[in-house]
Amino acid sequence: MCIEAAPVLALLSSRSRRSREWTGWEPAREDTGVGSSRSTSDEQRLSTLVALRRVRDRMDREYAQPLDVEALARGVHMSAGHLSREFRAAYGESPYSYLMTRRIERAMALLRRGDRSVTEVCFEVGCSSLGTFSTRFTELVGMSPSAYRRQEADATDGMPSCVAKQVTRPLRNRPAPFSLAAAVNGVVPDDGQRSA
Numbered sequence: 594m595c596i597e598a599a600p601v602l603a604l605l606s607s608r609s610r611r612s613r614e615w616t617g618w619e620p621a622r623e624d625t626g627v628g629s630s631r632s633t634s635d636e637q638r639l640s641t642l643v644a645l646r647r648v649r650d651r652m653d654r655e656y657a658q659p660l661d662v663e664a665l666a667r668g669v670h671m672s673a674g675h676l677s678r679e680f681r682a683a684y685g686e687s688p689y690s691y692l693m694t695r696r697i698e699r700a701m702a703l704l705r706r707g708d709r710s711v712t713e714v715c716f717e718v719g720c721s722s723l724g725t726f727s728t729r730f731t732e733l734v735g736m737s738p739s740a741y742r743r744q745e746a747d748a749t750d751g752m753p754s755c756v757a758k759q760v761t762r763p764l765r766n767r768p769a770p771f772s773l774a775a776a777v778n779g780v781v782p783d784d785g786q787r788s789a
Contacts, residue, residue, distance in 0.1 A: 641679055642683060644669040644670075644671065645669075645676075645679055645680055645683050645684070647668070647669055648665050648668070648669055648676065648680065648688065649680075649684070649691065651665065651668065652665070652688070652691060652692045652695060653695060656692060656695045656696050656699060656718065656719055657696075657699075657717065657718055657719040658719060659719065659721070660692060660719075662676060662677060662688050662689065665688060676688065693729050693733075694733065696718040696719055696720060696726075696729075697718075697729060697730050697733045697734065699718045700714050700715070700717075700718045700726070700730065700738065701734065701741065701745075703717065703718070704738060704741055704742040704745070705742075705745050707742060711723070711727075711738045711739050711742065714738070715727075715738075726738070
């Protein structure tokens with residue numbers, strides 16, 4: 594099950610549970626009693642989740658474009674503050690953090706190819722500052738972009754792309770720098786958190 598599907602499935606299962614508990618027939622009504630306000634709040638939550646998914650999909654598609662929270666919020670008719678709060682509640686990180694993770698993920702793939710400089714990769718993935726790019730890259734990956742480029746250039750050769758994508762995905766709060774080349778060669782990190 595996808596992580597982003599969990600809130601929607603929880604909402605739908607709670608609705609079906611309520612419908613099983615009700616044994617009588619109730620005609621449709623227009624009043625705003627207690628029962629209808631509950632379904633209205635469920636519908637609002639579902640609508641918010643759909644809007645958040647659209648924002649996330651847009652960031653996945655347009656990661657190289659200059660995106661800011663205000664523009665993303667305008668696209669789904671929310672305020673920037675509300676979008677940030679709801680996005681963090683649904684996905685566990687801010688919209689900016691999610692966008693930077695996607696950019697770093699793409700930068701890792703470009704750096705592994707080895708045919709572009711760090712500066713070219715920085716601007717190709719949508720970052721406007723090499724310093725900010727290097728800082729965020731180091732935070733997520735555990736090493737500088739140039740060190741990653743040198744070390745990981747041929748690490749995914751012969752590996753299926755779906756496996757390479759999963760293994761090389763950047764992780765927040767990574768316990769120690771991880772070398773894909775070392776993992777491919779069967780070297781296990783000292784902390785035992787990742788194994789080949």
